[in-house]
Amino acid sequence: MALLTPEDLDNLSAQFEESESTIERVTGTRLTDICKELYGKDLGSEKVGIIPITAGNGIISNFTSSLLFIAQRLGLEGFITQHTDVAGYYEAIRDGADILLMADDHLFIAHNLRNGKLVTNHEATGIIYSEIASRFKDSGSSEILVIGLGRVGYAGAKHLAEKGFDVYACDPNRDFLDKAAHEIGIKEYCKEDRKKFSMVFEATPNANTITEGMIAERCLVSTPGIPCGLPQEVGGKYRVDLVMEPLFIGVTSMLYSVI
Numbered sequence: 001m002a003l004l005t006p007e008d009l010d011n012l013s014a015q016f017e018e019s020e021s022t023i024e025r026v027t028g029t030r031l032t033d034i035c036k037e038l039y040g041k042d043l044g045s046e047k048v049g050i051i052p053i054t055a056g057n058g059i060i061s062n063f064t065s066s067l068l069f070i071a072q073r074l075g076l077e078g079f080i081t082q083h084t085d086v087a088g089y090y091e092a093i094r095d096g097a098d099i100l101l102m103a104d105d106h107l108f109i110a111h112n113l114r115n116g117k118l119v120t121n122h123e124a125t126g127i128i129y130s131e132i133a134s135r136f137k138d139s140g141s142s143e144i145l146v147i148g149l150g151r152v153g154y155a156g157a158k159h160l161a162e163k164g165f166d167v168y169a170c171d172p173n174r175d176f177l178d179k180a181a182h183e184i185g186i187k188e189y190c191k192e193d194r195k196k197f198s199m200v201f202e203a204t205p206n207a208n209t210i211t212e213g214m215i216a217e218r219c220l221v222s223t224p225g226i227p228c229g230l231p232q233e234v235g236g237k238y239r240v241d242l243v244m245e246p247l248f249i250g251v252t253s254m255l256y257s258v259i
């Protein structure tokens with residue numbers, strides 16, 4: 001899994017504003033309303049404790065400040081602990097956090113101390129980005145393409161299959177494809193079939209994974225992936241809308257998921 005860099009989180013507010021207006025235009029619904037429908041509840045006055053974690057590659061300079069910005073932008077009270085790691089965990093609980101947010105290099109979690117709910121960023125991200133793709137107003141199809149069946153892609157493909165979509169997927173890893181076909185009934189995407197999709201959920205850490213043969217004339221690509229899976233030339237040639245943002249959308253889904 002590719003780690004975020006401080007540059008990815010530069011002007012997070014502008015990145016979020018742009019993707020939020022795209023979401024509203026292409027789905028007809030605001031991101032927070034989609035989350036309310038998905039998880040069945042609205043955010044209240046939960047207090048979010050954000051704990052910097054030094055494990056592995058260590059602190060990403062603007063990661064916790066970005067989480068604080070997101071919590072506050074959603075109308076929640078938030079604070080970043082003075083201490084890191086276990087001391088920070090202790091401080092967050094002592095200072096009355098209802099929800100904890102913390103991430104090392106392998107797992108990024110939200111934990112609601114009041115109701116015990118726990119979610120990972122990869123599950124919540126897979127669910128929200130696949131949900132956005134599936135709500136494309138100009139589609140009219142039940143077929144959706146998932147590119148990448150790693151932790152994020154699989155969570156999204158599972159969510160779409162459970163919603164009754166006709167899910168096609170591709171991944172270079174044969175085992176991932178077989179697992180998803182067996183467990184959630186996805187169909188393998190074969191370019192020889194020349195099937196074109198108006199809804200694409202891309203969840204890979206690679207660039208340019210989306211080829212011209214995959215997409216319909218009018219298409220929505222929804223992806224948390226960094227770098228972008230949609231090549232410039234393909235996006236320019238077709239009427240493609242792109243929802244892509246590094247952190248805000250996924251964290252919004254996490255917070256709604258644990259309330």
Ligand SMILES: NCCC[C@@H](N)C(=O)NCCCC[C@H](N)C(=O)O
Pocket residue numbers: 001002003004005051052053054055058059060061063064103104105106108121125224246247250
């Ligand atoms: N959709 C977001 C996925 C984030 C994930 N790819 C990542 O970079 N995780 C590493 C976060 C490390 C945070 C660091 N330990 C800190 O606390 O500053």
